[in-house]
Amino acid sequence: MWHGELVAIHIAEKGRAPMQPLEQATLIAGVGIEGDRYATGRGHYSDFPDIREITLIEEETLIALARDHETSLSTDEHRRNLTTRGVPLNHLVGRRFRVGETMLEGGRLNTPCRYLDLVTGKSVNDLLIHRSGLNARIVEGGVIRPGDRISPA
Template identity: 75%
Template sequence: MDAHTSIRLIEGRGVEGDRYLTGRGKYSQIPDIREVTLIEIETLIALDRDHGITLTPDEHRRNLTTSGVPLNHLVGKRFRVGDTILLGGRLNTPCRYLDLVTDKSVYDLMHHRSGLNCSIVQGGMISVGDVIQPE
């Protein structure tokens, strides 16, 4: 996992260079809405504050880390981020694979807080600091 200041989202496909776009993701063979996945920084802060577990943005295995927006409210909604338009698909389900690759026990703690899987309706660039806005 690498941190970037901007990324390109490809309409109907995924994040440029991402393991799921290239078919190398752990769950690539399982059909699902996961062209791009967002997670709240507030979840990472709560893990550290409430459980003493530091899970950094380059460890959580989601594509984008958001701030100040409750992602649960975006299920089924279209919204704009940077040049892109996303459609909130379903809440991401935590998996034990995250525990395995990080050597941290977060599976049970991230239930209902593991992010939002989205479809890319309109591709484009997203940069750090871009605001999530309703479409």
């Protein structure tokens, strides 16, 4: 059985706004992260129906970009809310898992798009195919912090 860790938390108050790091975040079931663009309906993709209460990406993806493609993408650039370590995100579609005291359910794999290239000024879209993270819903809310354990529910 796997166990991982929450590396970083980021939110943006609206689409294209810079991602802001948080030392802790309040997750609201059925809504999103308190203060985040998708919880308030101010995200770039808010008008498109989807499971997007919270988004996650693997730190291992960022390491592979740097190692294999000499392209850096920092935790405040990738536009996902949570950066994880040791978590098999691609295998969590339709599955519940815990992040600290909260429970999430994987919705769908995140599809990379040219919007990320536009916002970052880097050509990462094609490099993130099948590694762009996970969109999830918040089943049980609560407070999370970097360093929290991530595990199957």
